[in-house]
Amino acid sequence: MYGAVGRMKSVCGPLVRAFAFPVLVTITFCFATSAQDDGTRGVKPEEFVKARPAKAGAKSQAAKSGAGADYKLVSAPLKSSGGDVRQMGITIWRLRPTVTHDGGPRILVQEGAETISWTPQRVASGSLLREGDRVRVSIESPSTGYLYVIDREQYAGGKLGEPYMIFPTTRIRNGDNQVTAGKLIEVPAQEDRPNYFTLRKSNPGQTGEMLTVVVSDKPLQGLSIGDEATTLSPERVDDWEKKWKGQTQRFEMVGGVGRAWTKAEQEAGFDGTRRLTQDDPGPQTVYRVAVPAGQPFFAQVALGYSAAKVQASKK
Numbered sequence: 001m002y003g004a005v006g007r008m009k010s011v012c013g014p015l016v017r018a019f020a021f022p023v024l025v026t027i028t029f030c031f032a033t034s035a036q037d038d039g040t041r042g043v044k045p046e047e048f049v050k051a052r053p054a055k056a057g058a059k060s061q062a063a064k065s066g067a068g069a070d071y072k073l074v075s076a077p078l079k080s081s082g083g084d085v086r087q088m089g090i091t092i093w094r095l096r097p098t099v100t101h102d103g104g105p106r107i108l109v110q111e112g113a114e115t116i117s118w119t120p121q122r123v124a125s126g127s128l129l130r131e132g133d134r135v136r137v138s139i140e141s142p143s144t145g146y147l148y149v150i151d152r153e154q155y156a157g158g159k160l161g162e163p164y165m166i167f168p169t170t171r172i173r174n175g176d177n178q179v180t181a182g183k184l185i186e187v188p189a190q191e192d193r194p195n196y197f198t199l200r201k202s203n204p205g206q207t208g209e210m211l212t213v214v215v216s217d218k219p220l221q222g223l224s225i226g227d228e229a230t231t232l233s234p235e236r237v238d239d240w241e242k243k244w245k246g247q248t249q250r251f252e253m254v255g256g257v258g259r260a261w262t263k264a265e266q267e268a269g270f271d272g273t274r275r276l277t278q279d280d281p282g283p284q285t286v287y288r289v290a291v292p293a294g295q296p297f298f299a300q301v302a303l304g305y306s307a308a309k310v311q312a313s314k315k
Contacts, residue, residue: 048087048286051142052182055277071251071286074125078247083292087142088215088299089283092127093120093261095134095196105266107195118196120261122284124252128306134196137187138269140276140283141179141215148177148214149187150237151229153206154302160210163237164229173272175225179215182275184268191270201305209303212237214244216296244298246291256284 078085095118098106102119109116120136129135139147148168153161168177172189179185188195214220224230264280289297 048089048142049278049282052276052278052280055279069256069282070254071282072254073249074252075248075250078249078288078290083246083290083295085288085290086297088213088287088289088297089140089142089285090125090213090287090299091138091284092123092125093136093138094123094127094129095119095136096121102260104260105263106261107190109194122253122256122259124257125250125285127257129199130306131200133199135199136196138265138283139179139185139187139213140183142181144178144180145215145217146177146219147179147185148216148220148223150212150214150232152210152212152237153202154208154210155205156207160234163212163232163234165223165232166229168225169229170225170227176272177219177225182268182277183272184265184276185272186269189269190266206305208305211299211301211303212241213299213301214240214296215298217294220296240296241298241300244291244296246289246295246297248287248289248299251286251288253282253284253286256281 095107098117098119104119107118107120109118118134123129123135141147149166150163151166152163155161167185167187168175171192172187177185188197259281262281264276267274268276268280287299289299291297
């Protein structure tokens with residue numbers, strides 16, 4: 001989600017596209033855990049969060065935190081599979097104007113002589129977002145791997161534009177794209193300017209954006225990582241999607257929508273040195289994907305456009 005729905009240069013990479021979308025998330029994430037069941041029962045957060053390190057020097061209080069929330073299945077269950085079932089967590093954050101009683105962390109943006117204050121708030125994967133919305137994305141894996149995010153414009157009839165690898169870039173954590181339990185990856189990074197995506201349609205024929213998120217046990221070969229997004233060949237991306245596609249099911253945190261960004265999430269997403277613990281909030285959406293053991297995984301996130309305007313608040 002790097003970008004802006006149109007091709008806009010950014011410190012995050014050459015395309016920080018301004019997406020204006022109803023977040024229609026159809027994700028197929030791939031990460032590690034063993035196959036457990038046929039997907040007909042709900043995922044409990046401990047299945048995902050227990051992979052994180054325990055909080056140092058304290059008895060777990062997960063039941064009192066966001067980590068103790070339940071999840072409900074919001075997609076079709078997995079069919080029986082002989083492969084692995086792996087998990088990935090993703091949270092879409094919409095920045096809303098900060099209000100007086102907000103007590104958590106916020107994002108301050110300097111616009112000319114004004115300082116604008118925004119509070120990141122959780123959004124469900126199917127939520128409708130407005131043109132002008134500011135959006136951030138955080139991604140977490142319960143196992144070790146390497147993360148890649150590819151962005152393409154989407155047009156009527158399903159036609160896709162040129163693929164750009166918008167993560168990793170050397171502008172985010174110096175190109176470090178490794179994921180592991182409790183390590184939060186934010187796109188764009190907090191130190192980027194801007195450190196959010198502004199959702200905006202880039203041309204009349206465009207209907208949305210398609211994000212493809214790939215995780216591999218080992219770094220993908222033949223990719224060049226620079227300070228801006230890298231153009232990939234459509235043939236290469238199509239080949240990956242054909243080879244690595246897996247059955248996917250999606251779970252949403254019950255009661256998570258609308259929750260504000262916490263200090264723990266802010267600190268974990270900052271530079272990767274602080275990891276989320278079992279007591280910290282879980283991801284808003286958990287994806288489980290059935291794939292052959294050792295195979296890379298991918299998720300496709302379709303972002304469709306809507307039109308509306310958003311007002312900012314001054315500090």
